[in-house]
Amino acid sequence: xxxxxxxxxxxxxxxxxxxxxxxxxxxxxxxxxxxxxxxxxxxxxxxxxxxxxxxxxxxxxxxxxxxxxxxxxxxxxxxxxxxxxxxxxxxxxxxxxxxxxxxxxxxxxxxxxxxxxxxxxxxxxxxxxxxxxxxxxxxxxxxxxxxxxxxxxxxxxxxxxxxxxxxxxxxxxxxxxxxxxxxxxxxxxxxxxxxxxxxxxxxxxxxxxxxxxxxxxxxxxxxxxxxxxxxxxxxxxxxxxxxxxxxxxxxxxxxxxxxxxxxxxxxxxxxxxxxxxxxxxxxxxxxxxxxxxxxxxxxxxxxxxxxxxxxxxxxxxxxxxxxxxxxxxxxxxxxxxxxxxxxxxxxxxx
Amino acid sequence: xxxxxxxxxxxxxxxxxxxxxxxxxxxxxxxxxxxxxxxxxxxxxxxxxxxxxxxxxxxxxxxxxxxxxxxxxxxxxxxxxxxxxxxxxxxxxxxxxxxxxxxxxxxxxxxxxxxxxxxxxxxxxxxxxxxxxxxxxxxxxxxxxxxxxxxxxxxxxxxxxxxxxxxxxxxxxxxxxxxxxxxxxxxxxxxxxxxxxxxxxxxxxxxxxxxxxxxxxxxxxxxxxxxxxxxxxxxxxxxxxxxxxxxxxxxxxxxxxxxxxxxxxxxxxxxxxxxxxxxxxxxx
Numbered sequence: 001x002x003x004x005x006x007x008x009x010x011x012x013x014x015x016x017x018x019x020x021x022x023x024x025x026x027x028x029x030x031x032x033x034x035x036x037x038x039x040x041x042x043x044x045x046x047x048x049x050x051x052x053x054x055x056x057x058x059x060x061x062x063x064x065x066x067x068x069x070x071x072x073x074x075x076x077x078x079x080x081x082x083x084x085x086x087x088x089x090x091x092x093x094x095x096x097x098x099x100x101x102x103x104x105x106x107x108x109x110x111x112x113x114x115x116x117x118x119x120x121x122x123x124x125x126x127x128x129x130x131x132x133x134x135x136x137x138x139x140x141x142x143x144x145x146x147x148x149x150x151x152x153x154x155x156x157x158x159x160x161x162x163x164x165x166x167x168x169x170x171x172x173x174x175x176x177x178x179x180x181x182x183x184x185x186x187x188x189x190x191x192x193x194x195x196x197x198x199x200x201x202x203x204x205x206x207x208x209x210x211x212x213x214x215x216x217x218x219x220x221x222x223x224x225x226x227x228x229x230x231x232x233x234x235x236x237x238x239x240x241x242x243x244x245x246x247x248x249x250x251x252x253x254x255x256x257x258x259x260x261x262x263x264x265x266x267x268x269x270x271x272x273x274x275x276x277x278x279x280x281x282x283x284x285x286x287x288x289x290x291x292x293x294x295x296x297x298x299x300x301x302x303x304x305x306x307x308x309x310x311x312x313x314x315x316x317x318x319x320x321x322x323x324x325x326x327x328x329x330x331x332x333x334x335x336x337x338x339x340x341x342x343x344x345x346x347x348x349x350x
Numbered sequence: 351x352x353x354x355x356x357x358x359x360x361x362x363x364x365x366x367x368x369x370x371x372x373x374x375x376x377x378x379x380x381x382x383x384x385x386x387x388x389x390x391x392x393x394x395x396x397x398x399x400x401x402x403x404x405x406x407x408x409x410x411x412x413x414x415x416x417x418x419x420x421x422x423x424x425x426x427x428x429x430x431x432x433x434x435x436x437x438x439x440x441x442x443x444x445x446x447x448x449x450x451x452x453x454x455x456x457x458x459x460x461x462x463x464x465x466x467x468x469x470x471x472x473x474x475x476x477x478x479x480x481x482x483x484x485x486x487x488x489x490x491x492x493x494x495x496x497x498x499x500x501x502x503x504x505x506x507x508x509x510x511x512x513x514x515x516x517x518x519x520x521x522x523x524x525x526x527x528x529x530x531x532x533x534x535x536x537x538x539x540x541x542x543x544x545x546x547x548x549x550x551x552x553x554x555x556x557x558x559x560x561x562x563x564x565x566x567x568x569x570x571x572x573x574x575x576x577x578x579x580x581x582x583x584x585x586x587x588x589x590x591x592x593x594x595x596x597x598x599x600x601x602x603x604x605x606x607x608x609x610x611x612x613x614x615x616x617x618x619x620x621x622x623x624x625x626x627x628x629x630x631x632x633x634x
Contacts, residue, residue: 067594095390169580171595210497210579222476333389340596347583
């Protein structure tokens, strides 16, 4: 009973503490920037510098998937000023009218972005979003077990790696891979193309050790998987931990992706969010930020300022020819139901 | 009479809590299941029965069936491993019983996800078991202990077995031991005494435990993802996908409603079956 009592007191204190915090933050409402993003997506020092420079407070909440973020923004009154949807999600959110127009006058540093990312297909005029991080889904493999360097998606089907292939746990990525392998677009809505690629994919499934997105890095590092579909940024991380792991972009092409910066409709501190976007695209700030988070910096002006080591990493600075072969995932609308049905069928093993 | 009102008031917080956090969301899900998915994954407020028609696709029937098989196996294995443990604990001195019960409950203090990952560390190819066996020279290649249906079942039983042990223990504790002595006096062997006296008298515990384990395992999606390598599609995973990658909340809601009705039906049948055999025994 006594324990119960102290628990109650603890709970009440916690509630009180929260409400006090709530009060103080609403007092200085104009100076708070509420970010909703992926985990570890900024260098903490860079955020701290911003807070000091502009005398503001930055709140940072995280989500684990675009869909989780979408659900929260769709519900309305989320209170967030800056979000980081991926490419296809930007397109969806534009269609649903969930993103503000960016006021480019407040973001002069936008011109620093490399020209390839100034006209991305999901938001061709950068009207609602700016590319923040990007990468390509290629093949990571462990030299110890995969003796011959893979060159094609076909190599995942190699019998020698049966039971050691890892795939992202993501229907669009995996179906997209098989579509590309078969010479189609990764966002095909053509029934026959989907059927053919799916039939192909089904033959690969018995050789798959696991489908994983969040812990794919650990599985490659611990050598549970020898070869698989891995994001370039993750591949860089894996190689730093396990030097036997190498990375290539297959000759058929691959899926390119980007996380962006965007402002949800009705954001209370839109101008501050734009200030933050502009700040992050300052060449010197971005050098510090990107070398800390280990992702590819789309900032052209910052390139000469980066360290040799960072520039030499070809999982961070991908080859121009590889980028040229890469394709964006585009929202497939109602066909997403087909993708999901194939995905379910594949997992059910029938 | 005077006492009744305050007693009723005692239930009020629970009623409000359940109403706001259980009944209301349930109704919302039920309503959602009759709506349409928009092209961009939004919910369109138009009535349709299509979500329920789609469930008749044999693919989903198969998945419901697979899920049932896993849930039933999990329940059976939980009985087989949980009953002996509960029996053993109930025969100990009271002070030791407390320690054992504590040991059964301690895993609940650690987050379920963390415990699942602990199993990954034990079972993976560079994991505790494989490294040990390899260093002892018993095996030369790591055994594939993880990411198969066996490891999913192991994870399920491991997670849910306390829900079986505790109710069985309670019913063993409440059992009238004199009846057991009577059985022995009448010349029953220990096995016969267990089968004809102990087991029927602890049936309530087994039934309660089975329902708890069955219902929890039928909607499970974390264990198949973490310990099964997300390779199998159980109904819990399919529902999760509808709310995330497929962005089809109405279909996900329809699947949830069907799952709920199905488990209610099965529990009802299970109750009927156990009740029927009970009354038969009563007649004997």
